[in-house]
Amino acid sequence: MFGSFDFAILWANAPFLWNGMLLTLQLTGLAVTGGLLLGTVLAVARLSPIKPLAWVVEAYVNFLRSMPLILVIFWFYTLVPKLIGRPVSSFYSVLIAFVMFEAAYYSEIIRAGISSVRRGQISAAMALGLTKMQSMRYVILPQAVRNMVPVLLTQSIVMLQDTSLVYVVGLRDFLTSADIVASRDNRPTELYLFVALVFLVICFSASRLANRLQRKYAL
Amino acid sequence: MGSYNWNWPILLKEPYFTWIVTGFGKTILIAVLAWAIAFPLGSAIGIARTADNRALRYAGTAYVDIFRNIPLLVQMFLWYFVVPELLPADWGRWVKREMPYPQFTTAVVCLGLYTASRVAEQMRSGIDAIPRGQRNAGLAMGLKPSQVYRYVLIPVAYRTIIPPLTSDFLGVFKNSSLALTIGVLELTSQARQIEEYTFAAFEAFTVATVLYCLVTGLVILIMRILEGRTRIAGTLAVGAQ
Amino acid sequence: MIELKNVSKWYGPFRVLDDCSMSIAKGEVVVICGPSGSGKSTLIKCINGLEPFTKGTITVEDISVGDRSTNLPKLRSRIGMVFQNFELFPHMTAAENIVLAQQKVLGRDRAAAEAKGHELLDRMGLAEQAAKYPSQLSGGQQQRVAIARALAMDPIAMLFDEPTSALDPEMITEVLDVMVKLAEEGMTMAVVTHEMGFARKVANRIVFMDQGTIVEDADKESFFGTPRSERAQLFLSKILQH
Numbered sequence A: 001m002f003g004s005f006d007f008a009i010l011w012a013n014a015p016f017l018w019n020g021m022l023l024t025l026q027l028t029g030l031a032v033t034g035g036l037l038l039g040t041v042l043a044v045a046r047l048s049p050i051k052p053l054a055w056v057v058e059a060y061v062n063f064l065r066s067m068p069l070i071l072v073i074f075w076f077y078t079l080v081p082k083l084i085g086r087p088v089s090s091f092y093s094v095l096i097a098f099v100m101f102e103a104a105y106y107s108e109i110i111r112a113g114i115s116s117v118r119r120g121q122i123s124a125a126m127a128l129g130l131t132k133m134q135s136m137r138y139v140i141l142p143q144a145v146r147n148m149v150p151v152l153l154t155q156s157i158v159m160l161q162d163t164s165l166v167y168v169v170g171l172r173d174f175l176t177s178a179d180i181v182a183s184r185d186n187r188p189t190e191l192y193l194f195v196a197l198v199f200l201v202i203c204f205s206a207s208r209l210a211n212r213l214q215r216k217y218a219l
Numbered sequence B: 001m002g003s004y005n006w007n008w009p010i011l012l013k014e015p016y017f018t019w020i021v022t023g024f025g026k027t028i029l030i031a032v033l034a035w036a037i038a039f040p041l042g043s044a045i046g047i048a049r050t051a052d053n054r055a056l057r058y059a060g061t062a063y064v065d066i067f068r069n070i071p072l073l074v075q076m077f078l079w080y081f082v083v084p085e086l087l088p089a090d091w092g093r094w095v096k097r098e099m100p101y102p103q104f105t106t107a108v109v110c111l112g113l114y115t116a117s118r119v120a121e122q123m124r125s126g127i128d129a130i131p132r133g134q135r136n137a138g139l140a141m142g143l144k145p146s147q148v149y150r151y152v153l154i155p156v157a158y159r160t161i162i163p164p165l166t167s168d169f170l171g172v173f174k175n176s177s178l179a180l181t182i183g184v185l186e187l188t189s190q191a192r193q194i195e196e197y198t199f200a201a202f203e204a205f206t207v208a209t210v211l212y213c214l215v216t217g218l219v220i221l222i223m224r225i226l227e228g229r230t231r232i233a234g235t236l237a238v239g240a241q
Numbered sequence C: 001m002i003e004l005k006n007v008s009k010w011y012g013p014f015r016v017l018d019d020c021s022m023s024i025a026k027g028e029v030v031v032i033c034g035p036s037g038s039g040k041s042t043l044i045k046c047i048n049g050l051e052p053f054t055k056g057t058i059t060v061e062d063i064s065v066g067d068r069s070t071n072l073p074k075l076r077s078r079i080g081m082v083f084q085n086f087e088l089f090p091h092m093t094a095a096e097n098i099v100l101a102q103q104k105v106l107g108r109d110r111a112a113a114e115a116k117g118h119e120l121l122d123r124m125g126l127a128e129q130a131a132k133y134p135s136q137l138s139g140g141q142q143q144r145v146a147i148a149r150a151l152a153m154d155p156i157a158m159l160f161d162e163p164t165s166a167l168d169p170e171m172i173t174e175v176l177d178v179m180v181k182l183a184e185e186g187m188t189m190a191v192v193t194h195e196m197g198f199a200r201k202v203a204n205r206i207v208f209m210d211q212g213t214i215v216e217d218a219d220k221e222s223f224f225g226t227p228r229s230e231r232a233q234l235f236l237s238k239i240l241q242h
Helices: A008-012 A014-047 A051-064 A069-084 A090-115 A119-127 A132-169 A174-185 A188-217 B008-012 B016-048 B054-069 B072-086 B089-098 B102-128 B132-140 B145-160 B162-182 B187-198 B201-230 C040-047 C072-077 C094-104 C110-123 C139-151 C169-184 C196-202 C220-225 C230-239
Strands: C002-011 C014-024 C029-033 C055-060 C079-082 C157-161 C188-192 C205-210 C213-219
Touching: A008 A014, A008 A188, A014 A051, A014 A090, A014 A132, A014 A174, A051 A090, A069 A090, A069 A132, A069 B162, A069 B187, A069 B201, A090 A132, A119 A132, A119 C072, A119 C079, A132 A174, A132 A188, A132 B072, A132 B162, A132 C094, A174 A188, A174 B072, A188 B054, A188 B072, B008 B016, B008 B201, B016 B054, B016 B102, B016 B145, B016 B162, B016 B187, B016 B201, B054 B102, B072 B089, B072 B102, B072 B162, B102 B145, B102 B162, B132 B145, B145 B162, B162 B187, B162 B201, B187 B201, C002 C040, C014 C040, C014 C055, C014 C213, C029 C040, C029 C196, C040 C055, C040 C157, C040 C188, C072 C079, C079 C139, C094 C110, C094 C139, C110 C139, C139 C169, C169 C188, C169 C196, C196 C220, C205 C220, C205 C230, C213 C220, C213 C230
Parallel strands: C029 C188, C029 C205, C079 C157, C157 C188
Antiparallel strands: C002 C014, C002 C055, C205 C213
C-alpha cells in the first residue's frame, strides 16, 4: 500500500506549500480578529435594552447561521466588487465573508458568556453601591471573559479549518496549494495525507490548549 | 448596484428551474442519507466513550479526535482521491470503475462519518450529565450494564441532547454544500452554475439562500415540537460545544 | 431610621407584597421570618432598591428609595447586604473583595482600604485567608468574608437575606456568632432567617410574614410567649421542634 509513497514531492514543493500555509494563517488571524471585534459589538447590541436593535442583530445572527459558509463566500465574492464598483482581489472579498460569518458565531459565544455570570453577582455588586458600569467592569466582564476564552479558542480552531473553503474561489491557501501540486504531478495521496496530518497536529494541539485553559481559568 | 440588470423570471425558465429543483433535491438527499449513517454510528461511539472498558473509550476518543481536527473539505478529498488508491487492488478497482454515483456516494460517506463524530460528542456529554447515582441505582436493582444503558441512561440522554443535535442536523444540510468540490450538483453548485450561465448572480444566490433558510426553519420547528413532546419534567438541555 | 409604608409589589394578578408597613429604629435588630414564598426576601431587597416595588414608600434616614431622583448607588453604599449564596466575587481574593467597593465607591486609597479589610478579617479570625480565593474557602468562611465586605463600607444598617440557609450545620454557628456580636455592638439590622435561636438572643422585634403580608410584628417576648395569630403559632411550632 505504501510501497510507492513518494516523500520527495513534499520536499520539492515545500516553499509553495509553505506560502499556502502562510495565507491560511494570515486569513485565519485576520478573520478571528475581525470576527471577535464585530462579534463583541453584536453581542453588546443583543444584550442592550433597545429592543429593535437587539431584534435586528438576532435576525442577522440567525440568518447567517442558516446558510452554508460556501454560499456566504460566493455571495461576497460576487457582491463586494459590485458594491465597490471595481474588481477586488478575492482575498479581501473572502476575508469580509469570513468576518461577517464568524462574527455571528462569536457573538453567540460572547452573549452566552456574559449571561452565564450568576445574577446574584450583579445584586452583590450593586448592593455595595457600584454603578452599573462599575459592576460590568470589575465584576461581570472579568468573569465572563474567563468563561468565554476556551470556547472562543475552540471556535477559532473551527475557523482555521473553515478557511480551507477558499478552495471554491481558487484562493491559494494551504489546501488549494496542495491540490494544485497533487493535480499537476498526479500524486494526490501524498499531498492530501500531508495536509490532513498538518491540520490534525495543529488543531489537536490547539484544542488541548483550550481544554487546559478551561480547567485552569473557568469559574 | 444601479447598473445591475434584474432578471428574476429567468429562474423559472428551463433548464435553470430544473437545476434548482434537482440541486435542492440532491442537497436534501445527501443530508438525510448522511444523517442516517451519522446518527446510529455516532450514538454507538458516544456510548463507547462512556463505557467502563478502557479500550472502547480510547477507540471512541481517537475516532472523534481524528474526525474533528481535520477540515471537512480535506476529508472529502481524502475519501474521493486517496482512499480508492489505498484500498486493496480489487476494492480500489470496484470503487473507481464500478461503484454507482461515485461522487454522490463518497460525499454521503464522508459527511456521514464526520457528522458521526459530532453526534458522538453530544451523546457522550448527554450521558455524562446524568448523575452517577442513576447508573448505580440501575445496577443495584440487578440490571446488567447493557440494560442500564438501554432503559435508564440512553432514553434520558437522547431527550436532553435534542437542542444540540438539532444544530448538528442543520450542520449536515449546510455541509452538504462541500460536495460541490468533488462534482456533486447540489443546490449551491447549481446556483453558482446558473450565475455563470446567466449572470443573474443575485437572483440565483437568493433562491439558494431562501431554500436553505426554509429548511433550517422547518427543522427547528420540528425539533421544538419533538422536544416539547418528549420533555422530562424539570430537566434542562445539555450539550457539547 | 428605615420606614416602610404600604409597600406593595405585584406581577399581573400575582401579589408578591401586599400593603406591608414596618419600621426599624436605629440600633434595632428586627428578624423577619415566615414560610417560603411569603415575600420576606423580596421585602428586604426592596429596602436597598435591588427589587423595585409597585406601590408605597420606603425611606432610609429620610431618603426615599423609590424616588427617581435618588442616587441609588450612593444609598446602597451606606447599607450593607449579605446574601444567602455569599456572592463573593470568585475572580478576586478575599482581601480584594473587601477592597473593591471601598476604592471605587467611597474613594478610599488602596492602603487605607486594605488596612480596613485586614482589621475586619482579623476580628473574625480570618486574617490567614486574606489572600485566598472564595473557591478555597469553606461556606462559613465565605459568608464571614461577605459580612466583612459589607462592614468595610461603614454602613448605617445591615440587611441579611437568609445568611445561614446555604451553610452546612456545623458552620452556621460561626456566622451567627459574628452576627450576634454585631448586634451587641449596636448595629441596626434586618435579618431574614429561620434561626429562632438567634432571634431569641438578640432580636428586638420579630416580624412574621405569610403570602406577601405582614401577619405579625411584635417584640421578642410577646412573639415567643403567645403569638396572636394562628399562622404564626403554626409556623413556630413547626420550626421550634428542631
